[in-house]
Amino acid sequence: MQILINLDANHPTFPPGTLDTRSRSLMETYIKERFFDNLMYHEAVQKDFAVWLEAHQKNSQASPKGKRLEIRKIRSAAEKGLNTTTLLGEMERLHFDARNNVPDKQINFGLSHLIDTDFLARMAKQAGNPDIPITQRRGLMLFGATLMVGIRTSEWTTARLISDNPPVLPGETAAHPILVIQTAKTRKVDPEPRYLILEGFDRGALGMIEACIEMTASMTNGHLGQLVAGMRQAMLRVADSPEAFELIEHIDMRTARKVFTVESRRDKCSPEAVSAALGHTTTNNLRWYAQGDIHCERLTDIPLARATLNAVKKVRDPLADFNERKQLAGGKPLSGYPDLGTDNPNADLDNRGSASLANRLINPQGNR
Known part of the structure; x- marks a missing residue:
């Protein structure tokens, strides 16, 4: 027997009041005994279960410790289950979220799906429109460049691109264009520069990065703030749904840094490698940046900068x-x-x- 189920449909088979408690219990027992394993075997059902469990726990009066215990028990079962890799990944995500309360998780999750290849194509078309203000065009360009390299907005003012005859850095086996950054938010009095390897970046991408470096070299924080506001105004014009319009209201340059993180994790980069690219010395802060769907395939086709292999080795996982x-x-x-x-x-x-x-x-x- 084969059954086609639409998980998005929600049409009650029995109108309220037509099914007594005993009859409903019998039907639920039948479904549990006959279809439980067949349903939970499918990845779509496992993802849907995780969404249901997250909503269920939000409305539950159980203690945070009790909720984490529920997730751990399901995760333990998924580790031993057949074709339950998706369920394991979802439980890892829920357990991580339960232990690390990060604000705006749902917004960040939505943004990680909103910014895809199609959205970037519409964004590029908008940036090429000669009728929009220069501030909006520059804001879109800076956002797009940040998506590729993941650096802080303040770090653009100190960035330097080496694209002609770049050296082979220690620990590397080949020469690639290099982005040199003075890391911000560091406790070191005289911090070492951070090197990002721009492997796979074509001339267009490198030219965009060079233009952003020249544009931001003499900019104040006020000018950078104007770029963010202009970028958001331009993006609102490419929104294709009410949901997208609402999400865009939350976009700033930090969003590009977070999407860079999520796309890197989707690309199977280790937490240490992504942390090194972001300019972190440990993996602790990654939870603030990787709040998105990192268990799906990449949603963009842009090149992503990476840290040097030596820098990755220095990152601690507490x-x-x-x-x-x-x-x-x-x-x-x-x-x-x-x-x-x-x-x-x-x-x-x-x-x-x-x-x-x-x-x-x-x-x-x-x-x-």
Whole structure:
């Protein structure tokens, strides 16, 4: 027996009051016994279940700890299930969100789907319109360039592009165009510059980046703010639905940095690699930037900058370090992190060398 189900349809089979409690219980038992496994096997149902569970927990009076326990139990079952990779990914997302309360998650999730290849094509067409104000055209250009390189708005004023005869940086095997940035928001008195590898960037993309560098070189924060306002006004004209119009109201230059993060994660870049590209020293802050659907395929075809391999190695994953300390103390490994197999809970943590055991075991380019 094959059944075609529309998960978006919501038409009650029985009008209210026509089905008594016992009859409904019998039908629900039938569906559970006959169709539970067949339904949960499908990826679309697993995603829909995650959406339902998220809404269900929002309306639940259970404690945050109890809600996390529910998610962990389902995640544990998904780790052992057949064809439940999608369910596992969704439960990982819900558990991450439950532990890290990030504001505007739903807005960021919507924006991660709004900005796709079609949206960028309409945005480019708008930028090429000679009738719109120069501030709007420049704002769209800066937003598009930030989507490709992910740097902070303030970092554009110090950026420098090396496209002609770029050197082969330490740890790299080939020469590619390089974007050199003075990292903002750092505690170092004299921070080292950040290098982004522009591998796969064509002349058009490089020319756009160079134009943005020249444009922002002498701009004040006030001028940059005008670009953001102009960019948003131009985008509102390319909105193709009321939902898109509402989401665009929330767009600023930080949105481009967040979409760069989400697209990089969709491209199977590791948390360490993305954090290094963003100018972070740990993976902690990634939760503020990766609030989008990172479990689908890429939605844009633009090139993405990457950090150097040496920079990636310097990024710490605090949970990996905690996983190591926990096991050395005799505890169990964290979910999603390796079992280090140590038999010595009293091992000397001071003699491990500069790189943690966890970082040596985990491929920094892998997608954990």
